[in-house]
Amino acid sequence: MKILSIHDLATIRKRAEHNLSLREESNEKVTEKCYGLASGAQHLQILICGGTGCKASSSQGITDNLLKAIQKNEITDKVEVITVGCFGFCEKGPIVKIIPDNTFYTQVTPEDAEEIINEHIIGGRRIERLLYVDPKTEHTVSDSKHMDFYRKQLRIALRNCGFIDPENIEEYIAREGYFALADCLLNKQPTDVIDIIKRSGLRGRGGGGFPTGLKWEFANKQQSDVKYVVCNADEGDPGAFMDRSIMEGDPHSIVEAMCVCGYSIGSTKGLVYIRAEYPLAINRLKTAINQAREYGLLGDHILGTDFSFDIEIRYGAGAFVCGEETALIHSMEGKRGEPTLKPPFPAESGYLGKPTNVNNVETLANIPIILTKGADWFATIGTERSKGTKVFALAGKINNVGLIEVPMGTTLREVIYEIGGGIKGGKKFKAVQTGGPSGGCLTEKHLDTPIDFDNLLSAGSMMGSG
Known part of the structure; x- marks a missing residue:
């Protein structure tokens, strides 16, 4: 259906709410009870990680075998299998989560699928050998809320990853998706939107941390009949998989944010x-x-307004240097991907010589929720000059390899030892590298450094992509 109003969005949200309500409730409540059809459960959902890491470890085979077992037991009307984005705990993948009891199964194989259906889904009995074992207590933990890996995280950019089906636009709408865009188009002037982003304190998450609202304001003030919105999804830092996971788990947040940016700066074209x-x-x-176009949220006269905006994808060949915005623009133009000195900045003369706003994936993922919850809400999170959260890829010789999101100001010690589980084999910490090749190495003396843009620079590194 074509969405022409907030009322239309609300209608879709209500339609999709039932499926998500089970997941919402399981996230909020704490229960040790295991729900199965034998214990009176009327409807169960099985969430399976569909991120690249788990797919490489046969999560699709798990899905296929679960569906076969469900059909074999003739319970297709009571059990739903849903592929979601990355849960973040990649060290323990593939991950399968059972709703409504929030049971978190780790390192699942396709051969485990039939047992999950027979024991848990039908019998209402947890499978102990698939549960996470807390290394401190050596006890099994069934609910991710009780795991140190998740306890200190605050998922804002990753809010929908591991929760919604990324290929279902209605599940995104049920999580307030596209309501921020609708509110901007129907109730706000472009400068109002820019003011909210400025007041939130959001800074770019891909490099030097330039204020996002200020960047949008520069592009807005340029006089041109053509402007461009560019999403930098190149992510060339070794070991980095933050942007990839957001696009795999919550792609509609990027589409919505690019539309909002287009409206704010006066652009009709996104790349x-x-x-x-x-x-x-x-x-x-x-x-x-394609779904956004089908629902009238991309294309001509979005939500029945005079605003038109569309997005196309351009492919890079993996050159690290093309993560830099001027090199990226040259590559999109079919030229050699080489950086150029600024000024002029892309906001003045970017793609094809036109004013161009470039933001990376994680930066854009914050936009819809800032507009939904307000600048003041976002500004209360983090430190004085670094607001909000930061997504990090934990990789290397650490126990809990994965994707995490923490408030700015969280210390390196908390990230490495509490969330990351410490060094493999109990070995002594030597150094951590942040900010990709442009960053630096931080040693033991920096472990209690609160992570934010300024502190990392003072320590001789940088935030970069994380």
Whole structure:
């Protein structure tokens, strides 16, 4: 259906709310009870990680075998299998989560699928050998809320990853998706939107941390009949998979944010520059773009207004340097991807010589929720000059490899030892590298450094992409 009003969005949200309500409730309540059909459960959902890491470890085979077992037991009307984005705890993947009791199964194999259906879904009995074992207590933990890996996280950019089906636009709408865009188009002037982003304190999450609202304001003030919105999805830092996971798990947040940016700066054209080595992210993004067009949230006269905006995808060849915005723009133009000195900045003369606003994926993922919850809400999170949260990829010789999101100001010690579980084999910590090749190495003396833009620079590194 074509969405022409907030009322239309609300109608879709109500339609999709039932499926999500089970997941919402399981996130909020704490229960040790295991729900199965034998214990009176009327409807159960099985969430399976569909991120690249788990797919590489046969999560699709788990899905296929679960569906076969469900059909074999003739319970297709009572059990739903849903592929979601990355849960973040990649060290323990593939991950399967059972709703409504929030049971978190780790390192699941396709051979475990039939046992999950027979024991848990039908019998109402947890499978102990698939539960996470807390290394401190050596006891099993069934609910991720009780795991140190998740306890200190605050998922804002990752709010929908591991929760919604990324290929279902209605599940995104049920999580307030596209309501921020509708409110901007129907109730706010472009400068009002920019003011909210400025007041939130959001800074770019891909490099030097330039204030996002200020960047939008520069592009807004340029006089041009053509302007461009560019999403930098190149993510060239070794070991980085933050942007990839957001695109795989919540692609509609990027589509919505680019539309909002287009409205704010006076652009009708969006471009996503993504490396061709991200096939799953590309497919999920393509699906989201096509769905948004089908629902009237991309294209001509969005929500019945005079605003038109569309997005296309451009592919990079994996060159690290093309993560820099001027090199990225040259690559999109078919030229050699080489950086150029600024000024002029892309906001003045970017793609094809036109005013261009470039933001990376994580920055854009924050936009819809800032507009929904307000600038003041976002500004209360983090430190004085670094607001909000930061997504980090934990990789290397650490126990809990994965994707995390923490408030700015969280210390390196908390990230490495509490969330990350410490060094493999109990070995002594030597150094951590932040900010990709442009960053630096931080040693033991920096472990109690609160992570934010300024502190990392003072310590000789940088935030970069995380």
